[in-house]
Each structure stands twice: as structure tokens, then as C-alpha cells.
Amino acid sequence: MTRRSSEIYVLLATMLLLLAGVADAHVIKTKWISPTSTTSSEVVTDGNYLYSVTDSGQLTAFDRTTGGKKWTAEIGSRALFSPVAANGVVYVGTDNGVYAFDSNGQPTGNISLVSPVMTPLVYSEGNVIAITKAGEVDVIAAGGQLSKSKLLRTMTLPGETEASTALYSGKLYVFLTDGRMISADPFTGAVVSLYDSGRPVWRSTPVVVNDIVYVGAGRYFMGISTSGGLNLSKEMNGVIYSPVYSNGSFYVGSDDGNLYSLTMDGEMQWAFGTGDAIRSKPLVTENAIYFGSHDKSLYSITSDGKLRWSTLLTDWPSSPIIIEGTLYTACYDGSLTAVSPMGCSISFPEENATVFGRISIAGEGYADAGIKRVELRTVPGDWQAADGTEQWSTTMQVSGFAEGNLGIECRIVDKQGNTEMIPYEEHYYNYVFSEEKLPSINATYPQSVNVKQPIAIQFTDTNGNPLSGITVTAGSAKYNVTESSGTFVYIPQTEGELKLFAEKPNYRTKTLTIAVTKPLIQPIYVVVILIIAAAVAIYMSIKKGRWR
Numbered sequence: 361m362t363r364r365s366s367e368i369y370v371l372l373a374t375m376l377l378l379l380a381g382v383a384d385a386h387v388i389k390t391k392w393i394s395p396t397s398t399t400s401s402e403v404v405t406d407g408n409y410l411y412s413v414t415d416s417g418q419l420t421a422f423d424r425t426t427g428g429k430k431w432t433a434e435i436g437s438r439a440l441f442s443p444v445a446a447n448g449v450v451y452v453g454t455d456n457g458v459y460a461f462d463s464n465g466q467p468t469g470n471i472s473l474v475s476p477v478m479t480p481l482v483y484s485e486g487n488v489i490a491i492t493k494a495g496e497v498d499v500i501a502a503g504g505q506l507s508k509s510k511l512l513r514t515m516t517l518p519g520e521t522e523a524s525t526a527l528y529s530g531k532l533y534v535f536l537t538d539g540r541m542i543s544a545d546p547f548t549g550a551v552v553s554l555y556d557s558g559r560p561v562w563r564s565t566p567v568v569v570n571d572i573v574y575v576g577a578g579r580y581f582m583g584i585s586t587s588g589g590l591n592l593s594k595e596m597n598g599v600i601y602s603p604v605y606s607n608g609s610f611y612v613g614s615d616d617g618n619l620y621s622l623t624m625d626g627e628m629q630w631a632f633g634t635g636d637a638i639r640s641k642p643l644v645t646e647n648a649i650y651f652g653s654h655d656k657s658l659y660s661i662t663s664d665g666k667l668r669w670s671t672l673l674t675d676w677p678s679s680p681i682i683i684e685g686t687l688y689t690a691c692y693d694g695s696l697t698a699v700s701p702m703g704c705s706i707s708f709p710e711e712n713a714t715v716f717g718r719i720s721i722a723g724e725g726y727a728d729a730g731i732k733r734v735e736l737r738t739v740p741g742d743w744q745a746a747d748g749t750e751q752w753s754t755t756m757q758v759s760g761f762a763e764g765n766l767g768i769e770c771r772i773v774d775k776q777g778n779t780e781m782i783p784y785e786e787h788y789y790n791y792v793f794s795e796e797k798l799p800s801i802n803a804t805y806p807q808s809v810n811v812k813q814p815i816a817i818q819f820t821d822t823n824g825n826p827l828s829g830i831t832v833t834a835g836s837a838k839y840n841v842t843e844s845s846g847t848f849v850y851i852p853q854t855e856g857e858l859k860l861f862a863e864k865p866n867y868r869t870k871t872l873t874i875a876v877t878k879p880l881i882q883p884i885y886v887v888v889i890l891i892i893a894a895a896v897a898i899y900m901s902i903k904k905g906r907w908r
């Protein structure tokens with residue numbers, strides 16, 4: 361097999377992949393799933409580990425690369441909302457109060473509160489803030505042993521609240537379940553009633569933009585100024601939840617199964633439909649919008665509402681977070697899941713194929729942030745860059761391995777510099793020292809033909825299956841067999857012995873020898889004979905008096 365023919369094949373394979381539309385089949389993979397028990401809260405991180413708390417009160421630290429559990433702490437009290445990690449301590453709000461654990465999962469104290477914590481804990485200016493269902497706001501000094509002495513201040517709101525709080529410019533803006541908006545200053549203790557929307561607000565985390573607090577209030581998208589004036593009230597098709605703001609647009613999920621994009625005036629720009637309610641906050645990044653639906657899928661869409669990809673999970677997912685290019689989400693059934701929005705696959709050679717020496721290899725890649733490069737390596741071995749991105753190819757020189765299983769891995773580096781997380785796409789091949797051990801190319805063809813007579817050649821593998829992607833060399837000319845049937849047609853122009861060489865990466869070269877001869881009776885002679893025969897027939901008819 362020549363280097364030139366390998367390069368021609370890889371180029372051909374890449375073109376075929378493009379024609380087949382493989383670039384649209386995004387290579388999205390779940391990297392790992394780590395089970396716990398039912399959880400209603402989002403996963404959080406301290407930059408090193410992931411933390412998730414179950415509804416029954418188990419706090420678990422996970423290795424974000426492997427999903428392995430570092431430790432699990434039994435709290436013994438129901439916990440429905442996300443913990444907060446700060447300065448090496450993880451704080452959890454529960455039905456009985458706030459609990460603290462160090463980086464090894466050892467308890468470092470707790471504080472009992474008057475009613476269940478019903479909002480994700482807030483960390484601000486060295487303090488942890490807990491808000492209970494009864495409307496008690498407790499400001500706790502972070503760090504050290506957690507005890508009542510750490511309780512700096514308690515404020516009382518004029519009603520119940522549930523997961524509807526935003527921190528903005530040092531103040532808390534809290535919506536009560538009856539729709540009233542309250543401001544609470546953690547440092548002065550001031551509590552001010554700002555506006556009564558008259559509409560229920562439940563588990564809708566507000567977002568504050570330019571001193572306007574935007575929230576989902578039942579079927580209404582509302583904007584209320586931080587001074588207490590109504591700025592916007594827009595009715596939607598269904599109950600909406602926690603809005604997110606980015607670059608002049610709001611994104612909010614609804615019970616009607618749509619993720620909506622809204623203008624600053626609340627006008628709909630587009631709606632992306634799913635199979636069930638969307639109650640968690642979307643994650644908006646520079647390259648994609650990620651969100652989960654109660655149809656148990658995680659979605660990636662563009663800023664104009666077009667689907668990039670979706671992947672089915674074990675249950676409906678919480679709001680995802682992204683760390684160094686990998687998405688993490690906690691499903692309601694307790695499965696903590698890592699999903700990579702980048703990945704690659706190897707399409708050639710097929711897994712378990714026999715390979716030798718110089719291996720031509722090709723495949724596909726994808727990344728929401730765009731691909732900077734595709735890398736490959738033997739296992740073990742050093743990474744090397746492939747040619748191309750969404751459609752890539754390369755030739756690997758393999759040596760120093762024993763005959764038998766040879767593993768080859770590929771991975772993506774995206775344009776933001778993130779490297780795809782393990783495990784990588786890996787294929788195993790049967791590596792041999794001698795080219796004679798490679799599979800053969802079989803061919804069915806005539807042993808002799810006339811000059812300018814088309815030669816039909818059928819290429820198959822050792823199992824009789826059609827074989828395409830072959831380079832046929834005739835003299836100085838090269839031809840590519842692109843038909844999936846493995847059929848190739850060649851027309852010889854001169855007589856003599858014709859030698860054709862059929863090559864395909866990771867196959868033995870096949871030599872075809874065909875005798876090309878002149879026809880026994882040249883076409884011009886056939887015409888002359890026919891004319892003479894016709895003349896003789898006419899003469900005989902005249903002689904016998906039959907010609908009129």
C-alpha cells in the first residue's frame with residue numbers, strides 16, 4: 361500500500377462522510393452516571409468537587425472527572441434545595457436548620473431554625489443566608505464551627521416564601537407565595553414591602569437587570585423596579601418559572617413544555633418545544649443554551665432557538681452547570697450525570713479490523729464551542745493532531761507493539777481551550793507485523809477483453825461483501841471506487857497485458873492481470889463482408905429471374 365493511495369482514500373472517506381450528512385449527527389456522550397436517591401436540588405461545585413444533596417438528607421461529594429463518590433454525610437433531615445460551598449465548607453439547608461461539613465465530609469456544626477429552609481442557601485460577603493418557609497431570613501457568618509454564635513441577624517418577612525429570591529447590589533429581593541415583593545438588607549436588617557403583584561409566585565428565582573426585578577408569576581412575566589413600581593406584566597401561554605437574562609433577551613421555561621425567548625418588553629422572539637414541562641433555569645453560555653425538561657432530556661439549542669442536540673437521561677434533570685467544558689446535572693431519581701457537549705468518533709477502520717504499520721484513520725467531531733483540534737493516540741501513546749475538525753483524518757505510524765489488540769483513542773479540544781473529559785472514544789484493532797496478515801481484496805473480472813471493451817470489476821471482502829473505498833492504479837492514472845456496490849469499470853485503450861493495482865488502507869494490495877487483444881474480426885471488415893454478402897444475394901436473384 362502506498363502513502364499516496366492512503367491519502368487519497370482518507371480524502372475520499374471524508375468527502376463521503378460530508379455527503380452523508382454525518383456532521384449533523386453530533387457526537388454527544390454521557391461521560392458518567394453516579395446514582396444516589398431522589399433529589400430535587402441542583403448540583404453545586406467548589407471548583408474541585410461536585411456536591412449534591414438528596415431529599416432524604418444525604419450530602420455527597422463527587423469527583424467531577426470520574427463521578428466517584430469521595431464521601432457521603434448523613435444529615436438526618438429533609439433537604440430540598442441546593443447546598444452552598446464556600447471556603448472549604450459545605451452548608452446545607454434542611455427542615456431542621458443549617459448544617460455544615462468540611463472538605464472531608466466531617467460535620468462542623470449546625471444551627472436550628474424555626475421552620476424548614478425553603479430556598480437555596482445564598483452566599484454573600486462572607487455570610488451564608490438562609491430563608492425559611494415561614495419567612496425568616498437568617499444571616500450566618502461563614503467559616504469555623506457552625507453554632508448559634510454565628511447567627512448575626514434574623515429578619516422576618518410578612519409571609520411565606522418558597523425558592524423565589526434574588527441577591528442584587530447587596531440586597532435580597534424576595535417574592536412571597538402570595539405575590540408580594542419584599543427587599544431585605546442582610547447588613548442593616550431593613551425589610552421593606554415594595555409591590556403586591558397579586559399573582560402567586562412559587563419556585564421562580566427572579567433575575568435583576570438594570571434595577572428591574574423580573575419574575576415568573578403564574579402565567580405572567582413581570583418586571584418590578586427595585587423601588588417598587590410595576591414595569592412589565594405580560595401574560596404567557598402557561599405557568600412560567602425562573603427567567604435568565606443574557607445579551608438583551610430573557611429565557612424562561614414553562615409548564616406548556618416550551619422554552620421562551622423574550623425581549624426586554626416581554627415580547628416573544630421564539631419558542632422551543634419539548635415533550636413536557638420546563639421548570640428549571642436554563643444555563644446560557646456564549647455558545648449554547650442548555651436546559652432540562654420533564655421529558656427527561658437535556659437540550660442544547662442556539663441563541664435563535666435551533667436544536668443543536670438533546671440527550672435522554674434517567675429522569676428529569678435540574679438546572680445544569682458547566683465546568684471546563686463539561687455539563688453536570690442532578691436528575692430527580694438521584695442520578696448525578698456528566699454530559700460532554702463535545703466529542704469525536706472513529707468511523708474508519710471498523711472496530712476489530714486488522715491493521716498493519718501505517719494506519720489510515722478517519723472520523724467525525726463536534727463541539728458546541730467549535731473545534732480547535734482533534735487528537736488521537738495509541739493506548740498507551742502520545743497524542744497527535746489529526747487533519748480537519750468536524751470531519752477529520754490522519755495516518756498513524758504504529759511500532760513497538762506486540763501483535764494482537766491495539767487501542768486507539770480520539771478526543772476534542774474546543775476553541776475555548778477545554779479538553780474533552782475521559783472516557784474517550786476508543787476502538788480496538790487486530791495489529792499484525794506482516795502485511796501478508798492483512799485481509800485481502802477479492803475481485804471478480806474477465807481474464808481477457810478486447811481493446812476499448814469495458815471491463816466490469818466487482819470488489820468484495822473475504823466474506824463476499826461489496827468493498828468500496830478502493831484506489832485502482834492503471835499506469836500513471838488513479839481511480840477511486842466510490843460505488844457502495846464495489847463495482848468499478850475500466851476501458852483499456854491499447855492491446856497487451858493490462859495490470860491494475862487495487863489498494864485500500866489496512867488491506868493487502870491486489871494485482872489484477874488482464875489480456876487485452878484486438879478483436880478477431882475488426883468492425884470495418886464486418887461491414888465489408890456484409891456489403892459483399894448483400895451484393896451476392898442481389899446478383900443471384902437477378903440471375904434466377906426473381907429480381908423485379
